[in-house]
Amino acid sequence: MISLLATMLGGCATSTPKAPPQPVQAPPLNLDLFGPPAHIPDEAEIFELSEFQIQKLNAFLARFDDETERHWQLARFIHEHLSDFDYQGRTLTASQALQDQQGNCMSLAVITSAYTRHLGLEYDFQLMRTPPVFEREGDLVLVSDHVRTRVYPSSSESGDDPELRAGRRAIIDYFPERKRVPSSPVSNQDFLAMFYRNLAAERILDGKTNEAFWLAQRAKSISPDNASVLNLLAILHRRAGDETTAEALFRYGLEHHPDDINLLHNLYAMIESQDRHIEARALLERLADLPDHNPYPRILLARQLTEEGFLSRARNIYESILDQMPYLHEAHWGMAVIHAQKGDDESARKSLATALQYTRANRYERLYNAKLHALKSAH
Incomplete structure (x- = not known):
C-alpha cells in the first residue's frame, strides 16, 4: 500500500510514459532434487x-x-x-x-x-x-x-x-x-521437444524420475513455454517433494496457456490436497467452462455405482465412454463386471477378451487373463 500510494502521489507532479509490462519470468528449476544429468540422445x-x-x-x-x-x-x-x-x-x-x-x-x-x-x-x-x-x-x-x-x-x-x-x-x-x-x-525444434517430452513421460512410468527430469529439462531448453513440457516438469517437482516450484511452474504455464486442461487439472489437484479450498474452487469453476474428455472421473463413478448395485446407470456410463473411446480397456472391464453380476457369463467373457486386447500394462493383462480363465472354467 505504501509503494502504491507513493507512486500515485508522484504521478501528480510529473508525466512519464508508462513502462511496458514486464514478461513473466520462468521459475528456476530445482536441479538439486534430481541427481547428476543422465545421458540424453542428441x-x-x-x-x-x-x-x-x-x-x-x-x-x-x-x-x-x-x-x-x-x-x-x-x-x-x-x-x-x-x-x-x-x-x-x-x-x-x-x-x-x-x-x-x-x-x-x-x-x-x-x-x-x-x-x-x-x-x-x-x-x-x-x-x-x-x-x-x-x-x-x-x-x-x-x-x-x-x-x-x-x-x-x-x-x-x-x-x-x-x-x-x-x-x-x-x-x-x-x-x-x-x-x-x-x-x-x-517445426523441427518443436518435434524434438515433443520427442524428449515423450521419453520423459515414459521414464516416469518406469520409475526413473531423475532421468525423466533431465529429458524434460532438455525439452524445455528447446521449447521454453511448451504447455505439456511445463506440466511434466511441475509433476516431477511435485513427486520429488517440491510443491513450491511445482506450483510456480503450473502458474507460469497458465500465464501462457490459460485454458490448458492438464495444467488446470494438476494445479487444482495439488491445491485441493493442501486444503486450499477457496483457490481450488476457483480453478474448478474455470475447468467447468472448458471441454474435458478425460474419462477417468466417469469410470470411477461407474465403478462406485456398480458396487452400490446401480448396474443400469453404471452400464450407461461405460457405454457412453466406449462410444467415444472404444480402446479404453478399463471400460470394457467394467462392462464385464456388470455382465458377470447379471449372470451373463458369455457377454462377460467377450468384454474381458476385448479388455485384454486393448491393454498394454502387464498387471492388467495378468488380471484379465486370470478372470477370463475363471469365466471359461465356470462356463
Missing part, C-alpha cells in the same frame, strides 16, 4: 541409421530409374518394410525402432525423417486434430496426441510451385485409413 543420434539400414533402403531404390519419384518410392519402401511393425511400442530413435520393429507414431515420424534426410528430400511434420487418447498408469493419466510426416518431391521435378509440390507430397501416417483433420505444422 539430434544426430535420434535420426541416425545403421549402415545395414541404409544399404537396405539403397537396394530397394536401385530398382527404380526415376529419381524424381524418390518421395513416392520412400513411401512404398516404408509401407513394405514396416508391414510387421508393432505400433504398441514406445518413443525410439530411428535405428532402435527399425531394429526392434516397434514404436509409436513419433517413432514412425523419426524413421521417415531419418530416411528423408539421407535422401536429401524436404519434409515437415504435422500435428493432427484427433480425439485425445487417454491411458492410466497408476496415479498418472497419459494424454496422447498424433503427428505425421509429409515428404515432398525434389524441386527438379516440381519446380518452385508450392501448390504443385504440396499436391504431390507423400504423407506417411500411423493410421492412414482414419479420417484426420490437420491441426498445425510442427
